[in-house]
Amino acid sequence: MSLRIALLGLLDATGPASGYDLAKAFEKSLNHVWQAGHTQIYPELVKMAEDGLVEVESEGARGRKIYAITPEGAARLHEWLVGHEPSVVIRSETALQAFLLSLLDVDDAIAVVRRIKADAESRLAGLECLGSPGSELFTGRFALDLGLRQARAMVDWAEATLAVLGERKASLQGA
Amino acid sequence: MSLRIALLGLLDATGPASGYDLAKAFEKSLNHVWQAGHTQIYPELVKMAEDGLVEVESEGARGRKIYAITPEGAARLHEWLVGHEPSVVIRSETALQAFLLSLLDVDDAIAVVRRIKADAESRLAGLECLGSPGSELFTGRFALDLGLRQARAMVDWAEATLAVLGERKASLQGA
DNA sequence: GAGTCACATGTAAGTCTTGACATGTCAATA
DNA sequence: TATTGACATGTCAAGACTTACATGTGACTC
Structure with a gap:
């Protein structure tokens, strides 16, 4: 669930992006908050597309697939941010x-x-x-x-x- | 891996205990450090016994099984404590x-x-x-x-x- | 005697996460 | 032109973790 939120958040904040971009963004900026590699991100984006949270558009060139957040995705994101109880799962x-x-x-x-x-x-x-x-x-x-x-x-x-x-x-x- | 370490640590610090005891101890004392329920602890103890890190002894009464750390288990614990690189996997x-x-x-x-x-x-x-x-x-x-x-x-x-x-x-x- | 509660142990299905493997493009440079 | 390196996407197996289900005992109380 949290991975979805992180991806939706990135898409909402920075606009449409490819899985690759998102993986890079994760590494650069979200690293100290949540961790995920491309092997987790790519399948998750597919599932999110199936669930209508993001839209895909293939941008010819190098097989890039650009994902954009949908209104439904934005709604879910907002819902989670505002409503999610801070569950303290500590594992350090x-x-x-x-x-x-x-x-x-x-x-x-x-x-x-x-x-x-x-x-x-x-x-x-x-x-x-x-x-x-x-x-x-x-x-x-x-x-x-x-x-x-x-x-x-x-x-x-x-x-x-x-x-x-x-x-x-x-x-x-x-x- | 870390679950093993936590269990070995508890056994080493407090002496032989049942899976139930360990689950309680987890909840009470290790809670803010690592989390695990009995459904994770019981199977792990079995595997650890197979690997020679702990010894089991059935204490008749209520089907209790008492686990004790073995010298090999203690060695592995020590090894981890001293040698483990702090991997910063943050997920908050x-x-x-x-x-x-x-x-x-x-x-x-x-x-x-x-x-x-x-x-x-x-x-x-x-x-x-x-x-x-x-x-x-x-x-x-x-x-x-x-x-x-x-x-x-x-x-x-x-x-x-x-x-x-x-x-x-x-x-x-x-x- | 019946019910409840703490004790005590497990299984199974499903999700999350990691690490290894696999494939192919495009641009620059040696 | 051959090679390297960043770009770009994926699969698969294995391990870690959660949630729900399942079972049975012993002590106490109503």
Whole structure:
């Protein structure tokens, strides 16, 4: 369902596009919000066309197929955006690592948290780059801000956790 | 894969348990980190037993089957915890709503963000409750901290976004 | 004794997602 | 002209996940 919404949203925001374009747009702009490759997008567009949410038009040249959102598609999109209850399905491998951190000895734990921190920092840098002048983020300024805040929260957590682990290590060595 | 890790982690941290126990533990403690119901857990435990990661022992009474982690299982768990690259697979419906917020008119957008905010606040309250004295969080203090930070980041984002939308609305009315 | 609730385990159908494979066009360049 | 690389579309198998269905026990209470 959410994949449909994402595709409808892109089509609504940027106008008609090919599956290829949509896959690129996903990679570039929606990446930190939802993920999908072309192998998921192409079949989904076909189904959406069957359901009357988008219209196809073959643009001769290179076998390109241009999809455009229909009024019905726009209605469904609007409906979802306004009416969808935020279902908190969380599935984060990093959080899982954090959860099980106590099972590791201090040195391993420190190494793991450092890796998580480095990863979050590079994600943060990537997002900051997206938001910098010159980058045309047609839509998604709000989502970018959310992404930045989430990434910063992760970095902060890693720093605080490293501090705790450092203390723990010191007290172990003192003993 | 991650489901296996989560189950191995629980077994390692709390000792032998039945599938039922594990499902409960998932719901209670791992909920904000990873989600899985019994219909996913039972078959997975069977496969894990086949792979030698856990050992089963039927405890007569009510058909209970007690699973215990094997040395091999513990080794795999450790390996994953220490060696797993943090793969950032993000799939958040809320972030998707945030991404497409610009497609809505100001009033709808405000309503959506308010809902997101309320949701994040209740999640935050739930987590704070988990961390309060009397709650025995065998493990997962670090993950709880991470969850708190993420939830707070969401609340902060909602507040900042509401401020922006409020201004936008005011300027529209002024025009 | 009947009913209800928490315990306890499963199956099956269907959807979502990933990763590997497969095919062909067009433009530039070596 | 041959090759490379971006463009462009797809299929298929396998795995992850959800929802609904199905079954039976033991303890307590009405």
